[in-house]
Amino acid sequence: MKGGYTGKILRVNLSTKEITTEDLTEKMAKFHIGARGLATRIAYDEIPCDADPSGPENKIIMATGPLSGTRVIASGKTTFVGKSPQTNGYGSSNVGGHLAEELKFAGYDAVVVEGASKKLCYLYIEDDKVEIRDAKDYKGAGCISGERKMKDDLGDDVQIAIVGPAAENSVAYSCISHDFGRQAGRAGLGTIMGNKNLKAIAIKGSKGIEVHDKKRLDKIVRQMFKDAKEHPDFKAWQLYGTTNLVSYSNHNLKSLPTRNFQSGHFENGDNIRAEVMRRKIVRHDKACGVCPMACGKYSYSKSHNICVEGPEYETIGMLGSNLGIDNIEDIAYLNYVTDELGLDTISAGNVIGHLIEAYKEGKVTDKEIGKDMKGLDWGKTKEVELLLNKIAHKRGIGKLLAKGVKRVSEVLGTQEYAMHVKGVEISAYESRRRPANKLAYGTASIGGHHNDAWAIVFDAQGGKDKAEKVIELQHLRPGFDDLGVCRLPWVELGIKPELYKDALNALTGWSMTMDEMFEIFERNANLRRAFWGKHVPGFSRNYDNVPKRWYEEEVGDKKPEEDLVTKKEYDKLLTKYYRLRGWNIHSGLPTYKKLRELGLGFVIKDLKKSREKD
Amino acid sequence: MTKGKKLENILSIKPKDNFEELCSGCGTCEAFCHAAHYDTEGKKKSAIKISGENFPVPGGYKCNVCNQCGICAKECPSDAIYKDKMIWKIDYDKCDGCSDLEFPICVDKCPTDSMHSHPDEEYPIKCDGCGECVEICPLGALEYKTKQRVVGK
Numbered sequence: 001m002k003g004g005y006t007g008k009i010l011r012v013n014l015s016t017k018e019i020t021t022e023d024l025t026e027k028m029a030k031f032h033i034g035a036r037g038l039a040t041r042i043a044y045d046e047i048p049c050d051a052d053p054s055g056p057e058n059k060i061i062m063a064t065g066p067l068s069g070t071r072v073i074a075s076g077k078t079t080f081v082g083k084s085p086q087t088n089g090y091g092s093s094n095v096g097g098h099l100a101e102e103l104k105f106a107g108y109d110a111v112v113v114e115g116a117s118k119k120l121c122y123l124y125i126e127d128d129k130v131e132i133r134d135a136k137d138y139k140g141a142g143c144i145s146g147e148r149k150m151k152d153d154l155g156d157d158v159q160i161a162i163v164g165p166a167a168e169n170s171v172a173y174s175c176i177s178h179d180f181g182r183q184a185g186r187a188g189l190g191t192i193m194g195n196k197n198l199k200a201i202a203i204k205g206s207k208g209i210e211v212h213d214k215k216r217l218d219k220i221v222r223q224m225f226k227d228a229k230e231h232p233d234f235k236a237w238q239l240y241g242t243t244n245l246v247s248y249s250n251h252n253l254k255s256l257p258t259r260n261f262q263s264g265h266f267e268n269g270d271n272i273r274a275e276v277m278r279r280k281i282v283r284h285d286k287a288c289g290v291c292p293m294a295c296g297k298y299s300y301s302k303s304h305n306i307c308v309e310g311p312e313y314e315t316i317g318m319l320g321s322n323l324g325i326d327n328i329e330d331i332a333y334l335n336y337v338t339d340e341l342g343l344d345t346i347s348a349g350n351v352i353g354h355l356i357e358a359y360k361e362g363k364v365t366d367k368e369i370g371k372d373m374k375g376l377d378w379g380k381t382k383e384v385e386l387l388l389n390k391i392a393h394k395r396g397i398g399k400l401l402a403k404g405v406k407r408v409s410e411v412l413g414t415q416e417y418a419m420h421v422k423g424v425e426i427s428a429y430e431s432r433r434r435p436a437n438k439l440a441y442g443t444a445s446i447g448g449h450h451n452d453a454w455a456i457v458f459d460a461q462g463g464k465d466k467a468e469k470v471i472e473l474q475h476l477r478p479g480f481d482d483l484g485v486c487r488l489p490w491v492e493l494g495i496k497p498e499l500y501k502d503a504l505n506a507l508t509g510w511s512m513t514m515d516e517m518f519e520i521f522e523r524n525a526n527l528r529r530a531f532w533g534k535h536v537p538g539f540s541r542n543y544d545n546v547p548k549r550w551y552e553e554e555v556g557d558k559k560p561e562e563d564l565v566t567k568k569e570y571d572k573l574l575t576k577y578y579r580l581r582g583w584n585i586h587s588g589l590p591t592y593k594k595l596r597e598l599g600l601g602f603v604i605k606d607l608k609k610s611r612e613k614d
Numbered sequence: 615m616t617k618g619k620k621l622e623n624i625l626s627i628k629p630k631d632n633f634e635e636l637c638s639g640c641g642t643c644e645a646f647c648h649a650a651h652y653d654t655e656g657k658k659k660s661a662i663k664i665s666g667e668n669f670p671v672p673g674g675y676k677c678n679v680c681n682q683c684g685i686c687a688k689e690c691p692s693d694a695i696y697k698d699k700m701i702w703k704i705d706y707d708k709c710d711g712c713s714d715l716e717f718p719i720c721v722d723k724c725p726t727d728s729m730h731s732h733p734d735e736e737y738p739i740k741c742d743g744c745g746e747c748v749e750i751c752p753l754g755a756l757e758y759k760t761k762q763r764v765v766g767k
Contacts, residue, residue, distance in 0.1 A: 070655040071645045098641070105658055144670050156667045180669040206733055208654025218649070225642075225750060238753070283673060285753065287640035292752030294638035298673045307671045507655075 001026050003210040004066030004507030005034065009042075010108045010130060012123060014196055015056055015115030019130050024109050030510070031599070033517075034109060035065035035100075036092060036481035037524040039081035042112055043090075044527055044603075049534050049610060053085040053188075054170060054195040056116035062103070062161070062201065063110035065484020069101030069209055069289070071217070072503045073224040073495060074486035076100050076289030078161075083535060084187040085195070086172045086347075086404050087423040090445050090531040091187035094481055095161070096288030096296075097179035102159035105205025113198060120168070122200040124154075127207065135199040140165050142340035143177035146200070154202055161201045164342020166392040167194030171402040173347035173425070177339065181309025182288070182296070185344040187424055187446045212509035220503045224495050228292050231493040238285060240274035241295030242313035247273045249313070250321070253460050255430045255437075257322040259378055260353035261419045261547075262555035264430030268326035272316050277328045283307075293488060301329040301336075308336040311345075317428025318349025323356065324378025337385055341392035346449075350425035351405045352387050354418060355397070363412045370396045416548045422447035432550040433562040434459035436466040439573055442544040443470065445478075445528040452478055452525075454491075467577040475521035482524060523598040526590045533589040534606040537613035541588040544574055587611075622760040624743050625700045626682040627662070629756055636755035637675040639666050643747035643756065650746045651739075659732050661741040662756075677756070680728040680741035686720035695720065700761070701743040711736045 001007050001024075011020045024038070032038045039061040051057035060082040067075050078100040084091025103111065106125050113123070122135040137153075138146050143164040150160055160178060167174035167190040174190035175183040184190070193199075211217055228234055236244055250256040250269035258266040270276070277297070286296035286309055300307050311319070311331050319338065320331040338345045358364050359376040369376060370390070373383055390398030400408055405425050409418030419426045424447025431437040436455035444452045453473035455463070463469055476497065480487035483504065489495040501517055504510065532539050551567050565573075578585045582594035592604050630636060644660035652659050662679040684702050687695035694708035711731075712718040718738040721729045730739040748756045 069657075071642075071649055101657065105656060148670060156665055180666075180673075206658050208648065208652060208656035208658065211653070211655055214649075214653065217655075225752070229752065284635055285638040286673075287638035289640060290642050290645050291638075291640050292642065294640060294753065296638070300672070307673050 001029065002509040003212040004070075004504065005029055006104055006107050006109050006209070008108050010111045010125070012111065012113050012130065012132065013115040014113065014117040014121065014132065014198060017132055019132070021108075029066070031520070032524055033065065033482040033520050035063045035068065035077065035484040036079040036081065036094065036478055037520065038110060039063035039079055040090070040092065040524060040527055040531070042110070043081045043083070044531055044534070046112070046114075047083050049606065051083055053083045053088060053192065056114075056196070058083045058192055058195070059112060059114045060189065060192045060196070061110060061112050064100040064104050065482060066504055066507055067500065068484030069104040070211075070503070070507065071221040071290060072485055072500065073221065073228060073489045074288060074291035074293065075484065076291060077481065077484050077486050078103065078184070079481050080176060080184045080189040082189055082192045084424070084446065085191040086188045087447055089422060089447075089536050090528050091189055091192075092446055092528075093176070093184035093186040093189045094451075095176065095178050095182050095184040096291070096486060097182040098159050098289045099161055099178050099203065100484055101289045102203045102205050104209055105207050106203055107205065107207050111201065113196065116195065117197040120197050120199050122202060123198065124202050126204045138199050140168065143342045144180055144340050147177065147180060150200060150202060155204070158202050158204045160203075163190040163193045163199060164340065164392070166342040167191055168199075169392065169394050169402070170194055171343065171391060171394065172404045173344045174342050175344045177342060181286075181339055183339070183344070185346060186449050186451075190342055211507055213506045217503060217506040220499055220506060224489070224499055225292060227495055228489055228493045234293070234493060237293045237295060237492060240278060241293075241297050243274040243277055243297070243311075243316060245313045246316055249317070249429070253456055255434070255456055257317050257428050257430045259324050259555070260322060260357045260417060261426070261430050261549055262357070264432075264554065266321035266326070269321060271326045272320050272328050272331060277311075280328055281332055288486065291486065291489075293493070295488065299332050301332045303329045304333040304336070306333055306336045308332050308339065311335040314428045315345040315349070318346050318353075319384070322349050322353045322428070323384055325381060325384070326379065327381070330381040334381065334384055334388070337388050341388060343388065343392055346427045347404065347425040348388060348391065350419055351391070351401050351408060352384055354405050354408060354414065355387070355401060357417060358412050358414045361414070363414050364397075368397055419547050419549065420448050421546060422543050424448045426547070429454075429456050431456065432552070432554070433564060435565045435569065435573060436463060436470055438546050438550060438565055438570060439466060439470045439577060440473065442546050442570070442574065443474070443577060445525070467573055467580055470577065471580055474525055475518055478524065479517065479521040482521065519598070523600060526594065526598055526600055527603070529583070529590055530595070530600065530603040530607065533587070534603070534610055537610050539587065539589065539610075541574060541578070541586060544588055546570070619764070622762055623700050624745070625759045625761055627679050627741060627743060627745065627748055627756060628681065628759045629677040629679065630754070633677055633755050634674045636753045637664065637677065638753055639664055639675045640752065643751055646746040646750045650744060659735065659739055661728070661730065661739050662747050663728075663730070678726060678728045679747070679756075681726060682743070683725065685723060685725055686729060686740070689719050689723040691719060702740070703742055704737060704740055706737055709737050711738065
């Protein structure tokens with residue numbers, strides 16, 4: 001290949017200790033682009049349909065895209081893919097920071113980790129030198145302190161993906177942490193590492209990335225930076241990052257999750273908004289590779305004496321308003337505790353919110369939550385901290401909570417307000433009056449997450465073609481994951497998708513058009529869906545349902561102006577979505593015709609086999 | 615015509631005094647430095663280096679970039695570093711990369727750790743004052759140290 005890609009995939013088997021490399025063919029690169037698309041393909045092809053997500057047959061694939069590590073704006077994204085321990089279905093999560101560039105500088109587009117180690121180990125990659133090393137010195141180490149220790153041992157120029165005690169203890173929603181506070185947080189990808197006894201992946205590279213047409217790329221990247229800097233929202237993004245959304249979400253969208261999604265408006269939300277946080281705790285900005293937006297905020301809480309990256313919007317929502325906590329220093333502290341333990345802040349906040357509500361409803365007793373807890377209520381930081389520790393170490397009620405909100409609600413009989421889709425806890429956008437966003441959550445490829453499509457502003461502005469919009473977003477947003485870059489410069493600063501296409505062509509020497517690129521994005525979306533069909537016998541449209549709470553009025557709030565989206569309306573929208581996609585309206589899976597159209601005919605035999613098990 | 619006109623000479627590139635407050639660690643400066651001087655995309659051959667050794671506590675980044683002190687020129691056994699206006703540059707005809715040593719002497723002796731060697735490069739890497747980093751830095755954390763002079767007097 002002429003440029004963009006390194007052309008090499010590293011394969012590490014932790015059972016046999018075998019380490020090999022293989023070529024990434026140009027054909028495969030052109031078929032899925034890279035990063036998420038490529039990792040999804042490898043996961044689809046290689047993980048057997050009956051693989052136990054916690055067993056050695058599961059794999060975790062870490063992949064970069066052709067744009068990762070270049071001067072393309074915000075080119076720092078790595079995607080992890082595997083079979084999710086939370087859902088038994090498709091699991092994917094991405095992380096920024098400096099991991100993607102380092103892996104490419106080491107000479108690899110992707111790493112496939114298979115098998116499982118008997119002893120806790122870590123993977124060390126330094127260009128052509130790849131070793132599976134003993135990690136006993138890091139056993140039980142927190143994500144933040146463990147990364148420090150590892151950098152002290154290996155050097156500060158090593159980039160590290162690490163998991164915490166939560167993953168070592170196989171908590172279902174453990175995250176992969178990198179760069180002192182960035183996470184591939186969702187769908188339990190960290191749990192897969194934990195189950196493989198893989199504590200960390202440490203990478204150091206020395207190489208450069210080839211470019212087909214340097215002059216052309218130069219023009220494109222300068223245009224991107226110019227457009228970003230001239231955008232009216234640029235300064236606000238640098239100052240506040242995603243926390244800018246807190247006020248807008250709370251007051252305008254009414255989508256700030258409050259007390260386990262009972263409402264989308266938090267009466268004390270102004271205490272945890274962007275300006276308050278910047279003034280009270282932010283020390284400096286912290287960006288991912290080659291990103292001018294610097295949405296990461298590095299904070300210090302005086303009252304708790306801790307430093308933390310964040311909290312960002314999702315964490316303020318899930319560990320703040322969703323738990324009734326209105327003190328930004330307390331949220332920063334809980335963010336720190338959750339990061340160090342290696343739990344996903346979104347899932348952890350969702351699960352704890354659910355437990356508090358269940359306790360208040362009398363579904364959990366004082367004895368069950370433990371004597372060290374003085375009951376449970378909204379707005380109690382200390383109790384939340386205790387619960388986080390119980391979850392990560394699976395102590396007491398933590399044993400149950402570690403399984404995720406779906407399982408918790410099945411045990412407690414509280415399914416009606418268990419805020420998840422397909423077993424993945426819903427992230428921080430209350431959406432009961434937002435049809436397109438509801439559809440986006442219902443059909444998201446990993447379950448209750450907003451990464452694939454985020455249509456809440458589209459809803460608020462009265463957008464009409466909802467199913468069409470969700471499909472478009474589900475192609476373009478993951479498309480940025482496929483390219484190995486962050487989507488935010490496009491979402492927030494209007495950097496044109498065409499420029500990314502031009503950059504891809506300048507790097508690789510291809511002459512891909514937007515239409516061709518969208519066809520690949522659609523192919524990747526269909527393959528994500530097919531993963532569910534292959535791995536989950538009996539998969540049907542019921543899996544795309546949203547929680548019952550999202551069909552009911554808010555608790556305790558005044559009735560908002562907009563109408564609820566009823567179950568009937570949602571079902572109608574879902575059917576329309578399937579028809580537009582070329583998916584079966586009962587199974588919710590791609591039709592064979594659609595699969596063949598997209599060059600995914602090889603999937604059909606797996607779907608047929610899976611249907612036989614129904 | 616230029617009589618009496620003030621001109622600025624770039625003495626060096628420097629992190630601003632409040633660099634620690636400003637720098638986000640994005641490394642855009644490194645990526646543009648690397649790309650301006652080599653064929654590939656990357657950061658590893660950048661003359662400016664950003665590091666975050668203070669994480670997690672108290673956090674913050676530090677910057678190593680040449681202040682054009684000229685000690686490298688004094689130490690160079692081949693007299694391969696010369697002054698072009700106010701900037702010290704490597705004469706690649708004279709430099710042999712101290713190939714008999716583990717590190718070139720200039721890299722070893724640089725008092726600010728701002729000269730680098732790279733396994734794939736014959737010559738050491740040194741800032742030539744091109745200003746790519748200053749111009750692209752999205753947080754405005756870098757500046758030129760300049761000296762003003764009046765032409766014609």
